[in-house]
Amino acid sequence: MNCCNKIKNIVVGYKNLAFNVKYEFTDERIRICHSCKESFFTNKKLFCRKCGCFLPAKARVPEETCPLGRWPSADAEIDEETIRGIQQSLQIQPKPPNVMKLD
DSSP states (O other): OOHHHHHHHHHHHHHHHHTTOOOTTHHHHHHHHHTOTTEEEETTEEEETTTOOBHHHHTTOTTOOOTTSSSOOTTOOOOHHHHHHHHHHHTOOOOOOOOOOOO
């Protein structure tokens, strides 16, 4: 990501935060950040040690990604192996498939 795109994303993130714009992925991204050892609070605000971002703003930008790979950009195509890798890094157990047993 070049410098201009990064600045644009910062502005978009803070604008979305100011106007309470949320996407379907926003809360999940913030939940993942809360559980990460690289996140920290200062003055009741959540930041990332790796990228230095204010996470409630960053989580509201579809093109942004976690620097540790814990959440991709919203438009990224994710394969099953990537999903399993993210689940393992977060220690989340995958949901078992819905299987009906016939006797």
